[in-house]
Amino acid sequence: MSNTPPDVSDAFVKVSFQEDSDGDPFYGHWFDQASAKHSGPTILISEYLRKLYPGHSLLRTSDYRLNLLGFPGVDVQAISPSELITSIRFQPLPKNAGPVPGAIAHQVQYGAFKLTWQTKNFILYIATWPVGFSDVSMHFLLHEGPEDLSRELLLSAGIWADQLHDEIWVFNQGFWNKDGGLWKEVQKANWSDVILEDEFKAALKKDVNGFFSSEWTYKQLALPWKRGLIMYGPPGNGKTISIKAIMKECDAKGYSPLYVKSFQSWMGEEGSMAAVFAKARQNSPCVLILEDLDSLINDSNRSFFLNELDGLQGNDGLLVIGTTNHFDRLDPGLSTRPSRFDRKYLYDDPSRDARVLYVQYWQGKLKDNDKVDFPDGLVQEIADLTDRFSFAYLKEAFVSSLVTFLLDDEDGKAGDFETSIKSQIKTLRKQLDKGAIERPVAPTVAPVPRELVKDVRPLLDAVARKLALSPYGSSSNGMGILPSAGIAAANEKDIRPLLDALAQRLSLSEHAGPPRSGDEGISTSTLPGGHVKWE
Structure with a gap:
């Protein structure tokens, strides 16, 4: 067995600073991504497009109203459909609009298009990228020649977008x-x-x-x-x-x-x-x-x-x-x-004359319906039975009675329109009366007769004496200690004018009349049927 100590350098990864002839294929991409360059996609794309299309003018816009792809009169063709990137969303449609309950809508995230408008050719690039918590979509419009025609196209698209086309302007949520x-x-x-x-x-x-x-x-x-x-x-x-x-x-x-x-x-x-x-x-x-x-x-x-x-x-x-x-x-x-x-x-609850007009309106709508017997006498009866009905209540009476009557007629049940509408009016009358009972009513204060004021005076005197004896309510700190006679007299002197004023106010209220409309600075004129026009 060798006693030669092991080479310490074998225990570490050997790091060489000598450049490899093949190089790291990912290094360049990572360097570009991590080098913290200033972000300016608009400038970058503009520079690339100028190089790709020399001799073309270039206009840029992020105004969502200048939607050239949806502008009538512009013919659109994708330059490379396979490279088109869109965001898809589902758009529900009203059930009564047709057999299809919804549609798929596409929003372009990136795409290049050839446009033709008034026999002139344009190139449009659309690119979208995130900014903060939202996205910005930029349109780059190129034309071979001066930018005047591009400006004319954008102006026409803007004017069309700001016009109403069987629409109404609605303001909501800003x-x-x-x-x-x-x-x-x-x-x-x-x-x-x-x-x-x-x-x-x-x-x-x-x-x-x-x-x-x-x-x-x-x-x-x-x-x-x-x-x-x-x-x-x-x-x-x-x-x-x-x-x-x-x-x-x-x-x-x-x-x-x-x-x-x-x-x-x-x-x-x-x-x-x-x-x-x-x-x-x-x-x-x-x-x-x-x-x-x-x-x-x-x-x-x-x-x-x-x-x-x-x-x-x-x-x-x-x-x-x-x-x-x-x-x-x-x-x-x-x-x-x-x-x-x-x-x-x-727009008050209709008068009898107005109710007659409304009932006659329905009489005219139903004149060609052979199943509905609607004589002039019934018009007057309905107008009499529907006192305090709003037009909404009147409409409900006709709609509900007609539905009930026509359904009963299809089922072969005996009945007539007059019985049906009178029944519905009776039901709605109960709802109306119940609503009137449950509706909160502002409290009213009736005038106090002079003889009652006379009886109240001794009571107020007693209140004054009681308050004079106890400036803190019933006693001081709940210990039953009463103030001195001097303090009591002073308190009675302070409270007496207030109670005198209260008694006088109660006395005057006997003669107080209702407020006049002129007191509010408003003049009124009454139109027929109780309608009031304020001047």
């Missing part, structure tokens, strides 16, 4: 979006379906149409060409259908309807308000709809809203319409001051 579904719903509305008394409906239509046709009059009188309306009253009496009819008519005449769902967003309520009015001014003349105004405006944003409504910014051509079921919750700066909301239209 963004404006074009809603085709709402436009379709609005097209179903007609003024003939808005059941209001003739004078009331005529006044509302004249207010809306007269505003858009009177620009010259406003200018001639040196008045700001703007107007505000508020529709208010209990729910179910026609505010929403009136709004839809106004939106449809304005859209048909070229006055874009803009609809606001909420001011809450990532940019804050004031930022949302600024975005809403900026869009309205851009689309002027137009109609701006603020539904449920009492929930949109609060103490924290009211001042900013009022400034946008009638501050330094010009609002020429803006017709602002607000609706509310709770007029009493509105700030007086909105509910009582003209030039902000100039007219207030009360």
Whole structure:
């Protein structure tokens, strides 16, 4: 056995600094990745594209509205379909839209395309990469020659994207979006379906149409060409259908309807308000709809809203319409001051005449139905039986009775429409009466008769003496120690004026009358059927 000690160097990995002739194939990639170079994909891609396409102008944009792949009139062809990278998402479709319940949508992450627009050829590269917590998608548009044609193409795409195509602008969660579904719903509305008394409906239509046709009059009188309306009253009496009819008519005449769902967003309520009015001014003349105004405006944003409504910014051509079921919750700066909301239209529960009009509306709809016997006498009976019914209640009475009657008729059950609708009205009447009982009622204080005030005076005297004896309630620290006579007299002297004032107030309340409408600075005029128009 050899006594030669082992070579210590064998116990370690031999590290050589001599360069290997073959080299490390991964080293260059890792060096580029780990060298902490400044990140600038836009500059990098632009430089590569200039080298690939010499003699081409290059424009860049990250504006999502300049969607060249979806711009009508542009012919698109992928340069290399196999290298196209897309992100796929599922888009559900309404069941009544067709046999297919959904569709697959593709969003380009990377792709190169040949575009043809007005016989001119372009090349488009799309690349997406992460920035912070989101992604940025950049479009690189090349054209062989000056960039003027590329700018014209982008401008045309932007103008088209900002126009409405059977859509309505809707503001929600801090963004404006074009809603085709709402436009379709609005097209179903007609003024003939808005059941209001003739004078009331005529006044509302004249207010809306007269505003858009009177620009010259406003200018001639040196008045700001703007107007505000508020529709208010209990729910179910026609505010929403009136709004839809106004939106449809304005859209048909070229006055874009803009609809606001909420001011809450990532940019804050004031930022949302600024975005809403900026869009309205851009689309002027137009109609701006603020539904449920009492929930949109609060103490924290009211001042900013009022400034946008009638501050330094010009609002020429803006017709602002607000609706509310709770007029009493509105700030007086909105509910009582003209030039902000100039007219207030009360949508109250319909009068008998209005109920007759609504029943006749259904009589006309059912006149060609041989199974439904609907004589004029029944019209008057239904109007009498539906006192305090809102239009929503009236509609439910007709819908439920017709469904029940027609289903019973198919099953061969005996019955008639008159019996069916009277039965439904009776059921709805019970619901209405129950709702009235359960609805919280604000407490009222009845005037106190003078003779009762006289009887109360000795009681108040006793209270004064009791309080004078015990300035801390019943006793000091619960030990039964009473104050001195001097302190008691001083306390009685302090409390006596308060109790005298209370007695005097009770005495005066006997003669107090109800508040007058003029006390609130509001003048009113009553339209037929009980509808009130606030001036």
